[in-house]
Amino acid sequence: MTDHPLDLAGIGIGPFNLSLAAQLDAVDDLDALFFDRGPAFDWHPGMMLPEVSLQTSFLKDLVTAVNPTSPWSFLAYLVAQKRFYEFLNAEFEAVPRQEFAQYLAWVAARLPGLRFGSAIREVRFEGGAFRLAGDRVAVAARNLALGVGLQPDLPAFAAKLDPRDRFHSAEAAFALDRTAGRRVAVIGGGQSGAEIVLNLLSRGADAPASVEWISRRPNFQPIDATPFTNELFTPHYVESFHALPDARRRSTVARQKLAGDGISTSTLRAIYRRLYALRHMEGEPLAASLLPHREVLDVDRAGGYRLVMRNGFDGRIEVSQADVVVLATGYRYALPPCLDPLREHLALDATGRPQIGADFAAAWDGPAGNRIFVLNGGLISHGIAEPQLSLMAWRSAVIVNALAGRPVFDIGALPSPVAWSRADPERSLRTSGPV
Ligand SMILES: Cc1cc2nc3c(=O)[nH]c(=O)nc-3n(C[C@H](O)[C@H](O)[C@H](O)COP(=O)(O)OP(=O)(O)OC[C@H]3O[C@@H](n4cnc5c(N)ncnc54)[C@H](O)[C@@H]3O)c2cc1C
Ligand SMILES: NC(=O)c1ccc[n+]([C@@H]2O[C@H](COP(=O)([O-])OP(=O)(O)OC[C@H]3O[C@@H](n4cnc5c(N)ncnc54)[C@H](OP(=O)(O)O)[C@@H]3O)[C@@H](O)[C@H]2O)c1
Structure with missing residues (x-):
């Protein structure tokens, strides 16, 4: 067990916690380690069939939307692989999933603070910190980032x-x-x-x-990938959606299914x-x-x-x-068994998901300074963009700012051509302006 708790321990290294680790790499004063049970990064290997493509723009990579000068962008990967011109000349309508998986694995092999072959078996909260125990793992951390994917x-x-x-x-x-x-x-x-x-x-x-x-x-x-539907995959929409009452959010998600699935x-x-x-x-x-x-x-x-x-x-x-x-019946959200000791301390919604705040921290009865950030658990709280790659760079930046307690990344007020709600006059003012 480390003497000084980390600022953050991440459970799972799929694209979502990998994005968080990549954004955290730009911050000097936060200590974080991420753990995955797999021997190395591997993005949905069971669905890596020949000629399958990404359903998302490659610009919606781990970092670019918020931190375009990060060394962990898809373009940085292309340049490092000396494929930039060939990639452009190939004129892919959609990036091969194999290529994007290679990009993610390239980042995972180079980013500091990632530990593979490290399944987390149990997380307890004791002495003001989360205590993680697992395969070759015994660490304490002030905050958690749960990035274990769907089942x-x-x-x-x-x-x-x-x-x-x-x-x-x-x-x-x-x-x-x-x-x-x-x-x-x-x-x-x-x-x-x-x-x-x-x-x-x-x-x-x-x-x-x-x-x-x-x-x-x-x-x-x-899939509906037309411009106004793609507005559902923007921070502006997610912020407006999160402010809605629970029942309204649930019915909206059901109506929007084909926009993502x-x-x-x-x-x-x-x-x-x-x-x-x-x-x-x-x-x-x-x-x-x-x-x-x-x-x-x-x-x-x-x-x-x-x-x-x-x-x-x-x-x-x-x-x-x-x-x-x-x-081919899809995926569902489930809290991982390693969180069983914390289950009764978490506020769950009617679907069994943690209730997640605007900063992606789960509501729980522990100290406010110890947060459990949940990635890919917010379909009902944050909407249909949540299980998709689209907003991972932005979500990671929101979490980094919350963790640091200061605006490390500029995620403020993005203009949108669509006014989803006029309920928040301050937001309307902030987001209005020339479009
Ligand atoms: C085949 C497929 C293709 C997709 N393509 C797209 C796409 O093109 N565009 C798009 O926007 N979305 C796509 N998605 C949706 C989504 O982007 C992916 O599912 C994405 O991988 C979700 O990332 P994640 O990090 O939440 O979870 P995952 O990728 O599932 O990663 C979770 C990780 O957690 C680890 N883990 C779990 N429990 C533990 C534990 N106790 N200890 C340690 N490690 C643990 C697992 O080993 C795994 O590596 C796709 C989904 C699928 C299934
Ligand atoms: N190359 C890629 O980019 C790629 C590849 C694979 C997946 N993905 C993404 O990953 C996510 C998951 O996709 P997915 O296809 O695995 O899951 P999904 O979109 O949830 O599809 C599951 C399907 O199974 C149906 N189903 C469930 N139970 C059934 C039953 N008893 N009888 C008949 N049909 C039943 C569902 O019907 P209902 O809709 O009526 O519930 C739905 O059509 C999506 O966001 C998808 O876009 C991306």
Whole structure:
């Protein structure tokens, strides 16, 4: 155990705590260490399928939005890799996810204060500090940054499937080989389901016998990445949203789902074109069916698995047969088990998430000077930008300022063409001006 508590200990090193570590690197007088259970930085390796792209501008990297002169920007990475001109000449419509993952790993390999192979098993609050214990870890810190990501969301019926015959999308890259020659059902009409279906339709000699793509959404729906929807992914919107009452925030998040969780137009187009080629040019060697507006209710064993679905289009119950079930059913928030000793001290909302203040600190009954910053837990408190990369540089800067107790980064008043609320006259005045 260190004698002097750190200013901050970070649990988890995904992109979000990595961004916080990168922004903290610009501050001399704050001591922080970050811990991850993995042996090295690896960004969603189970979904690193060939030719997948980022859904976000590369300018929304770890630091740039607030600190464009940081050495940890995507552009700094390109220059250090001597790829700047080639990257420009490649004219990517969207950056390959592999490239962005390499950028993140490049930063993670160089930033000080990151410890891998260090799972945190338990966090207690004793003697005015958080005490972290885990694999090769025993540290004390005045503040915590919880950056443990989200958990795969498995429907209840998943327990009825033999683990050899099912996998969540988070493991797809390691498990898709199991589909060769078999009847495959992919459940989930988000980007993960779409990328997996495209992969299954393109496996050549290792193709499955058949593919069914089942989505609860009424259609295979695109992400909305148009200008006024992109305003939802700005600090100005998040600040206005955070000020709303809880019930209003929850209904707003539900309405805005496709702004963050729809399918990239390029992926939809690629799937449609692949289906066209299979049906009309390659003599349909692989049977593919698309089943939108179906909610899978249950499964049972019958010549493989029988999936029972409700069709929301015509209201009927349908069944389908599969040998392998891919659960592209999304992710959910959960407090990590290492926080169990603190659970009863945290104020949770109706969804089980910590209640998070404007500075991303969770409400708890401990001393106000000891904060638990929560990253990627604020879907309800801060809105749909929270689980996305879009605002990570800004969120990290907000946390650094709160931790330092002074405006290390200028995050004040950003002008916006949209007035979301006139309830805060001071803010309206601050943000109005020439646009
Ligand atoms: C396949 C995929 C692609 C995505 N692409 C985009 C995109 O293009 N654009 C976009 O805006 N968003 C995207 N997202 C959404 C979001 O940006 C990512 O999920 C992002 O990785 C979230 O970062 P995170 O740091 O919260 O969590 P994670 O990346 O999940 O990282 C959490 C880390 O915490 C560690 N950890 C957990 N518990 C412990 C513990 N007890 N001790 C130590 N370490 C622990 C884990 O090992 C992990 O490394 C994508 C999501 C997925 C699933
Ligand atoms: N390349 C990339 O950039 C990339 C790749 C993958 C993921 N992502 C991002 O990561 C996040 C998560 O994406 P995701 O696709 O993993 O999850 P997701 O967007 O939450 O999609 C999960 C899907 O599963 C459906 N579903 C859940 N249970 C079902 C059931 N019983 N029957 C039928 N359908 C069911 C959901 O329907 P409902 O919508 O009705 O709940 C939803 O369509 C998103 O923000 C996404 O954009 C990005």
